[in-house]
Amino acid sequence: MTICNIMVSVDLGAAAADRIQLAAGIAERFEAKLTGVAARQVVTMIPVESPDASERIFAIEEQRAREDLAEARALFEREAGMRVKTAWRSALAEPLSYLIEQARAADLVVMGRRGPGDGDPGLMDVPVGALLMEVGRPILVAPPGIERLAASRIVVAWKDTREARRAVHDALPFLTRADRVHVAVVGAGAGQEGAADVAAYLSGHGVHVSTHPLHQPETGAADELRRFARREEADLIVMGAYGHSRLREWILGGATRDMLQGTSLCCLMSH
Incomplete structure (x- = not known):
C-alpha cells in the first residue's frame, strides 16, 4: 500500500507556506504527485441601487477572487519547489464543497490546524471538522510552524x-x-x-x-x-x-x- 496523490488545501493564511512545504516533503518521500487545491467564492451580498451598479460590483469582486486564487497558486508553486511533480486545481466556488469534490482523486489530504490562536486563513478557508465528516479520505492535520514530518x-x-x-x-x-x-x-x-x-x-x-x-x-x-x-x-x-x-x-x-x-x-x- 502506498500514497500516489497528495492534496494540500491552499489559502492565504500565515500557516499556508509551512503546510505546503510539509506536504511536499511527504510527496517526495512517497514519490507521489502533490496537488494544490484552492477555491474562493465571489462576495455578492452588497446592496445596490441599480442593475448596472450590481454588475460593476460583481465584476470587481470576481476580479478580486481571481487575484486571490492566482496568489494562492504562486504560493503553492513557490513552496512546493521542484523536487516533486505538482498539479493545481482551483475554482470560483465554495471552498469546502470544492475540496470534497476534488479529494476523490487523492490518497491523502493535508490541512492546517484551526485553533483559536491560529489566525484567520481568509476567504479560502476550509473547515477541517466539516471536511473530515464528509470527504471519505484520511486527513493529515498540520499545526502552524511544522514544515517537515519524519514520522519515524x-x-x-x-x-x-x-x-x-x-x-x-x-x-x-x-x-x-x-x-x-x-x-x-x-x-x-x-x-x-x-x-x-x-x-x-x-x-x-x-x-x-x-x-x-x-x-x-x-x-x-x-x-x-x-x-x-x-x-x-x-x-x-x-x-x-x-x-x-x-x-x-x-x-x-x-x-x-x-x-x-x-x-x-x-x-x-x-x-
Whole structure:
C-alpha cells in the first residue's frame, strides 16, 4: 500500500507556506504527485441601487477572487519547489464543497490546524471538522510552524471503533515506514479494546509495534495522548475522527475537537 496523490488545501493564511512545504516533503518521500487545491467564492451580498451598479460590483469582486486564487497558486508553486511533480486545481466556488469534490482523486489530504490562536486563513478557508465528516479520505492535520514530518515514531490512538480501524488502515503507508509504533489505549480495558489484536495486525505488516494502556485524565483523552506522544518523541498521532452532521451543523466528539484545535503534533485522522 502506498500514497500516489497528495492534496494540500491552499489559502492565504500565515500557516499556508509551512503546510505546503510539509506536504511536499511527504510527496517526495512517497514519490507521489502533490496537488494544490484552492477555491474562493465571489462576495455578492452588497446592496445596490441599480442593475448596472450590481454588475460593476460583481465584476470587481470576481476580479478580486481571481487575484486571490492566482496568489494562492504562486504560493503553492513557490513552496512546493521542484523536487516533486505538482498539479493545481482551483475554482470560483465554495471552498469546502470544492475540496470534497476534488479529494476523490487523492490518497491523502493535508490541512492546517484551526485553533483559536491560529489566525484567520481568509476567504479560502476550509473547515477541517466539516471536511473530515464528509470527504471519505484520511486527513493529515498540520499545526502552524511544522514544515517537515519524519514520522519515524508514531502513536496510534486506539479505540475499537470503525473510525479507528479505518484510521489504522489508512495510515499503513506511514506505519510500515516508521521505526517504532505505539498503540495507546486511554482508560481502563485495553484488553477489551483489542489493542493486542491491532498490534498483531500491524506486526504482520512488518511494523515494529508495542501497546500502552494510558490512564484517563480529568483534562481529557487528547491531553493524555499528546503527553504520551511527546514522552515517546513521536511526531505523528493516528486516530479516528468522531462526529456527525445535522443539517450542516457539524458536531464533533471531544477528543476530535481538541486535536483539531490544539494538537502540537501532526495528526492523521479518518472518519
